[in-house]
Amino acid sequence: MFRKSALVLAACLAGSLAAPGRADDPKAGPIALQQLTWAEFEKHLASTDGAKYTLVDAWATTCAPCKENFPHLVEMHEKYGPKGLAVVSLSLDDAEDSKAIAEAEKFLKEKHATFTNVLLKEEFGAGFDRLDISAIPAVFLYGPDGKEVKRFTMDDPNNQFTYDEVEKEVAARLSAPK
Amino acid sequence: MRKVLLSLAALAIVAPAFAGERYNKVVKPGDKAPDFSGIPAVSPSGEQTSLTLSDVKEDVVVVVFLANHCPAVVGCEDRLNEFTSEYKDKGVRVVGLCVNDIDQDKLPAIKKRVADKNDGKINYIYGYDETQAVGKAYGAVNTPSFFVLDKDRTIRYLGSFDDNMQEAKATKHYVKDAVDALLAGKSPAIEETKPFGCGIQYTKK
Numbered sequence: 012m013f014r015k016s017a018l019v020l021a022a023c024l025a026g027s028l029a030a031p032g033r034a035d036d037p038k039a040g041p042i043a044l045q046q047l048t049w050a051e052f053e054k055h056l057a058s059t060d061g062a063k064y065t066l067v068d069a070w071a072t073t074c075a076p077c078k079e080n081f082p083h084l085v086e087m088h089e090k091y092g093p094k095g096l097a098v099v100s101l102s103l104d105d106a107e108d109s110k111a112i113a114e115a116e117k118f119l120k121e122k123h124a125t126f127t128n129v130l131l132k133e134e135f136g137a138g139f140d141r142l143d144i145s146a147i148p149a150v151f152l153y154g155p156d157g158k159e160v161k162r163f164t165m166d167d168p169n170n171q172f173t174y175d176e177v178e179k180e181v182a183a184r185l186s187a188p189k
Numbered sequence: 190m191r192k193v194l195l196s197l198a199a200l201a202i203v204a205p206a207f208a209g210e211r212y213n214k215v216v217k218p219g220d221k222a223p224d225f226s227g228i229p230a231v232s233p234s235g236e237q238t239s240l241t242l243s244d245v246k247e248d249v250v251v252v253v254f255l256a257n258h259c260p261a262v263v264g265c266e267d268r269l270n271e272f273t274s275e276y277k278d279k280g281v282r283v284v285g286l287c288v289n290d291i292d293q294d295k296l297p298a299i300k301k302r303v304a305d306k307n308d309g310k311i312n313y314i315y316g317y318d319e320t321q322a323v324g325k326a327y328g329a330v331n332t333p334s335f336f337v338l339d340k341d342r343t344i345r346y347l348g349s350f351d352d353n354m355q356e357a358k359a360t361k362h363y364v365k366d367a368v369d370a371l372l373a374g375k376s377p378a379i380e381e382t383k384p385f386g387c388g389i390q391y392t393k394k
Contacts, residue, residue, distance in 0.1 A: 073260050075291055076390040136354055139385050145212060146331040146388030165388045167214040168325045173393070 042120045046106060046132040049141050055099075055127070057157025063095035064160070064184055065153040066177070069142060071103045072114045076165075077148040081122050083174035087181060088126050094185045098126040103138040103147060106130055150177050152184070160184075210381060213347055215328025218380035222252070222342045223326035228286065229296055230316030235304045240284060240316040247282040248340045249371050251364060253350075254324060255285045255315065256332040257302050258293040259387035264354050265333050266311070272350075272365065273313045281368055283313040287332075288324035290392055295319070321391055331386040337367045337377070345371060348382030 047055060059065050068084045070077035081100075088098040100119065104111040112130060119128050131138045142149060145166050152161040161180055163172035211217060226241040242250070253269065255262050273283045287294050296317040303311050318324065327336055337346035346367035351359035367377035 073258070074387060075258065075293075076388060136385055139383075145383060145385065148388065165390065166212075166330055168328055168330055168389070168391050169215070171330075171391055171393075 042124055042128065044102065044112065044116050044119060044128045044130050046130045048132050052101070052129060052131065053157060056153045059097040059155065062097035063155060064181065065097040065099060066181060067099045067101050067151040067153065069101045069103055069138065069144070069147045069149045069151070071147060072111050072118060074147050078118065080148055080174055085122055085124060087178055091181055091185060096181060096185060100124055100126065100128045101138070102128070102130045104130060105135040106132045107135065152180065212381060212383045213328040215326070216344055216347065218344055218347065220344050222336065222338045222344050223323065225318070225323045228316040228318050228323065230314050231296070231300045231303045232314055233303065233312045235300065237300070238314065240286070240314060242342065245282050245284070248280040249282070249368055250338040250342070251281065251283045251368065252327070252336040252338065253283065253285055254327070254329040254332050254334040254389065255287050256289050256294045256387055257287070257298050258291065259332045261354060261386035262333050265350055268350060268356055270312050276368060279372060285313050285315040286318060286323060287315070288318045288321040288329070289389060290321065324389055325391060329389055331384055331388050333386050334384040335364050337364060337371065339371050346377045346380055349384045354385070
């Protein structure tokens with residue numbers, strides 16, 4: 012059950028590339044891809060410095076719909092970052108495929124992904140199990156305690172999510188009175 | 190894989206792996222396989238043909254949703270090819286289908302792939318459903334995604350081909366086991382697994 016998966020490629024140099032930049036700081040340093048284990052990733056979600064919510068977009072370099080929709084993530088970061096939304100891209104590329112990692116970094120730079128960019132440092136395919144999804148792209152909204160509050164997936168062919176739906180959810184939650 | 194190890198104890202206590210677990214949102218084991226007909230397709234020799242489920246006479250049909258662009262599919266091709274060869278004289282027909290709405294995966298690309306790369310890689314009929322209706326009817330959300338149908342064209346297994354994207358690491362051979370069971374007149378021990386692979390994006394109507 013486990014792994015098998017999906018899509019793509021590889022590995023890693025990036026691990027040491029950079030410290031976790033603040034997800035919602037457009038002035039963050041150079042765009043980097045950091046490798047985190049699932050445990051480290053969960054810890055990161057629960058420590059997002061004051062962000063009201065954290066939006067995580069699971070993608071991979073071989074996922075055409077993921078790359079096609081990536082600009083929506085960048086837009087949401089620009090639009091809702093100042094209002095308390097932290098954004099994280101989570102690559103499920105193979106952490107042992109250096110070619111894929113280089114491609115992911117190139118893509119993130121091209122898209123001006125000035126938020127936290129993570130490559131899951133787990134066995135290839137394990138991310139699907141960890142996230143309990145069958146396909147990507149998939150988007151998750153986490154509360155400040157790191158707990159998932161909403162997910163958007165492609166798992167039901169008759170009810171696949173759109174990024175418009177994601178934005179509506181984000182806008183509604185950020186504008187809701189505390 | 191680690192998850193497998195970690196949960197081994199639990200699995201040992203609880204029944205067969207995956208028993209009762211549902212992943213497909215549309216169909217389940219025991220359902221009648223959605224019919225399809227007149228799907229434009231390419232034969233292993235590169236000729237244009239078409240796919241109609243009711244035309245298949247073999248006792249067992251393996252319907253697999255594929256995509257040219259998908260590394261997970263490419264990674265599974267050798268295994269699928271071997272499987273097709275091994276079972277073709279045993280009353281088993283493999284039917285490849287693609288429903289992706291991207292140029293790399295459409296019929297001309299399939300035709301080119303079969304023609305250019307058919308160095309033994311593709312030895313099954315490979316169809317393209319531009320309406321995406323077949324994929325939706327089967328609840329396929331990623332590639333490769335397998336469906337094993339019995340003689341009555343009832344779905345008896347659905348999910349992944351085996352338990353690892355890397356052939357050398359695969360220890361459970363779900364499709365083969367399901368097919369072997371059906372050929373032996375038995376029910377597959379595992380009826381559904383979680384398919385992993387590249388997502389299929391359906392066009393919003």
